[in-house]
Amino acid sequence: MAEQGAVVVVTKSRWLLFVVIACVSAASNGAVLPQDRSDAMYHSYSGDGVTIDGPSVLLRKKVGNNVSVSANYYVDTISGASIDVRAQASEYQEERTETTVGGDFLHNKTLINVSYTNSSENDFEANSYHLGISQDFFGDLTTLSLSYSRGDDEIRRRGDDSFLEEANRQKFGLGLTQVVTKSLIVGVNAENVSDEGYLNNPYRAIRYLDEDSARGFSFTTEVYPTTRVSNAFSINANYYLPYRASIYGNARYYTDTWGIRATNAKVGYIHTIGDEWILDAHVRFYQQDQADFYRDLFTRADEFNIMARDKELSTYSGVSAGVGVTYEWAFSAASYLKKSTLNFEYDYMNFDYDNFRDATDDAPVGEEALFGFSANVIRAYVSVWY
Amino acid sequence: MKMKMRSLATALLILGSLLSSGCVSTIASIQDIEPWVKPYERSNLADPIMSANRNPIALAYVKHVFEAREGARGADGGAGGGCGCN
Numbered sequence: 001m002a003e004q005g006a007v008v009v010v011t012k013s014r015w016l017l018f019v020v021i022a023c024v025s026a027a028s029n030g031a032v033l034p035q036d037r038s039d040a041m042y043h044s045y046s047g048d049g050v051t052i053d054g055p056s057v058l059l060r061k062k063v064g065n066n067v068s069v070s071a072n073y074y075v076d077t078i079s080g081a082s083i084d085v086r087a088q089a090s091e092y093q094e095e096r097t098e099t100t101v102g103g104d105f106l107h108n109k110t111l112i113n114v115s116y117t118n119s120s121e122n123d124f125e126a127n128s129y130h131l132g133i134s135q136d137f138f139g140d141l142t143t144l145s146l147s148y149s150r151g152d153d154e155i156r157r158r159g160d161d162s163f164l165e166e167a168n169r170q171k172f173g174l175g176l177t178q179v180v181t182k183s184l185i186v187g188v189n190a191e192n193v194s195d196e197g198y199l200n201n202p203y204r205a206i207r208y209l210d211e212d213s214a215r216g217f218s219f220t221t222e223v224y225p226t227t228r229v230s231n232a233f234s235i236n237a238n239y240y241l242p243y244r245a246s247i248y249g250n251a252r253y254y255t256d257t258w259g260i261r262a263t264n265a266k267v268g269y270i271h272t273i274g275d276e277w278i279l280d281a282h283v284r285f286y287q288q289d290q291a292d293f294y295r296d297l298f299t300r301a302d303e304f305n306i307m308a309r310d311k312e313l314s315t316y317s318g319v320s321a322g323v324g325v326t327y328e329w330a331f332s333a334a335s336y337l338k339k340s341t342l343n344f345e346y347d348y349m350n351f352d353y354d355n356f357r358d359a360t361d362d363a364p365v366g367e368e369a370l371f372g373f374s375a376n377v378i379r380a381y382v383s384v385w386y
Numbered sequence: 387m388k389m390k391m392r393s394l395a396t397a398l399l400i401l402g403s404l405l406s407s408g409c410v411s412t413i414a415s416i417q418d419i420e421p422w423v424k425p426y427e428r429s430n431l432a433d434p435i436m437s438a439n440r441n442p443i444a445l446a447y448v449k450h451v452f453e454a455r456e457g458a459r460g461a462d463g464g465a466g467g468g469c470g471c472n
Contacts, residue, residue, distance in 0.1 A: 039443040045451055058443045072443070139421025171460065182427040185436060191460035232461035236438060240430040248438065254458035262458035270435045278435060288457050312457050345444060351455065377451055379444045 031111040031136050033068040033104055036061050039383045047349065047375020050080040054095075056381075066106040070115075074098040083311070083371060084204055087359040088219050096121045102130075110135050123156040123202075132173075140179075147173035157202040167197030183240035188233070195228040206309040207359060208298040216365035220301045222308045225293070230256035246270045254288075260313065262288035280324035280345070287317040296357050297366050311371065314356040322347030322377075338385040347377040 037060050044053035054075035062068045076096040102115030113132040119125070128151035136143050149171040157163040170193070177187040205219035212218075236250035247269050254262040268282030291313040293306040324345035331337045352372040361368035423431075434440045453459055 039441070041443050041447070043447050056443055056447060072446075074447075140425075141421050141423060173461070179423050179428075179431060182423045183430050185431060187438075189461040193460050230458075230460060232458060234461040238436045238438065240433065240436055244433070244435070246433075246435045250438075250462075252458065252461055254460070256457075260457045262456065264456075264458065272435065286452075286456055286458075291457070312455065318456070343441065343444070347448075349455075377448075379447060381441075381443060383441065383443075 031106060031109045031134065033062060033066075033106050033111070034060060034070075035385055036068075037383060037385045039381055041379055041381030043380075044378040045375060046377075048082050048373040049086060050078065050082050052076050052078045068104040070100075070102045070104075072098075072100040074100075083358065083360070083373070087207075088203075088205060094122060096124075123158050125154040127152050134175075142179070143175075143177040145173070145175040145177075147171070147175075149173075153197070155198055155202060163202065165198030165202070167195060167199055169193060169195040184237065186235070186237045188235050190234075191232050193228075193230045193232075197226060198224075199226065199228055200224045200308075201310060204308075204310050206298055206301075206307045207296065208301050208303070209365065210301075217297065217359070218301070222310065223304075223306055224308060225258065225306055228256060228258055230254065230260075244272045258313070259292035260288055260290070262286065275330075276328055278324075278326040278328065280326075281322070283319070283321045285317070285319050288315065290315040290355065294355075296355050309356075311353060311356040314353050316351055316353040316356065318349060318351040320347050320349040320377075336386055340385070341383045343379070343381050343383065345379040348374065349377060350374040 037058075039056075039058040041056045041058075042053070043056060045051070046053075054077045056072065056074040058070065058072045060068060060070040074097070076098075077093075078095070079093040096119060098117060098119040100115055100117040102113065105112045105114075111134045113130070113134075115130045117126075117128045117130070119128075128149055130147065130149045132145060132147040134143055134145035149169075151169045151171075153167040153169075155163075155165045155167065171191060173189065173191040175187060175189040177185060180186055200222050202221075204222055206222050207217050207219055209216065210218035232252055232254040234250060234252035236248070238246055238248045240246050247267070249265070249267040251265040252263065254260070254264075264284065264286040266282060266284035268280060271279045271281075273279070291308060293304065294308050294310070294313040295303075296309060296314070298304070298307055298309075322345060324343065326341050326343045328339060328341045330339045350372070351374075353370055356371045357366070357368040358371045359368060363369065430436065439445055449462055452462075
């Protein structure tokens, strides 16, 4: 029996979203809550003179037949000095903690997800709220997902007690997953993100020519636009091979109002050995064109109204390759625990910048070596289902 | 306030159109479509190795690592599911 439901987004320009939700909610069919599980992970990123590591713990449990609640606690301990810090200041150490609590609700076989996330550092505080709705239809062969998130940031700067800025962002997401055959799933996603407020990193600076400086250049604070709107579109596919293995891939196209265009693609292969071992190998490519207001070297401190030298806004490409291994075992039928896995994943990443130069290089101004770096990324975790 | 009332009126108009026009009948016909992959044919799809989100804690971390080092953002989460099976 079809159920009528609607989420009214009372914004004139978003009436199409309303139409889609109304239609989807009407075509009710199967949906399932996430499985009860707990994960405890150690993560580590090491590259460009910086080490970031820490734990992440996830707990998820059903409450009755229609509700599942979850909580995630995550810590980044950051130490070292990246190229931005090495060129301007001394190394530092800080910590970021992120806490997420969420709930999934199954109502008339529509799955609704809500969550709240707080991210806290000594100079940054962010709160975000998420609402997602997904629905299976066409005999559970198609899943349509819609999401909305809102985030509010407070930005401070170490050593400057009077510095306080704010930013907020909204995200609208739309996803469609389609079972194509008994061995192939294909998904498409689109997401619009809007930011408003102070969007700089307060520690990053532009570099400009300065004859009075011994190095021939100096640094001064970046000036960013106060708005940013981006759109991203992606497609992904998973294909099951005849001998319990799978290949998967995804690709994304991205564009925003700052002039950045980016594409990335990933392919991977999963192989199993017996019922216990799952092996994964993958490679990912990324490329982007610079923001309109990016320069590696400005001719003077006030050359333009908007100026940035953030290397993530430059033209560059990246490649990463990784492997993962999972060992799985099942508990006895009488046990409260159902199964458990031990997991280890490693990725090697490399980024090469086309117009971001290493300002620490001993070379004439503007002729320094182009910057590049590699990083090692590790995830080691245990998962338990109950 | 005037804008909100106008938006609400637009939303109600669309809802009315959906209920009174072909949307309901279209939904009914959509539900009549026979699934070409039967429930008993979905064991491959239900295998964890077919799920992009089989390890959500690690997936979220990797997403965070790339977001911090790349200009692009968004549309990198799977819609999930698709076969209604856990």
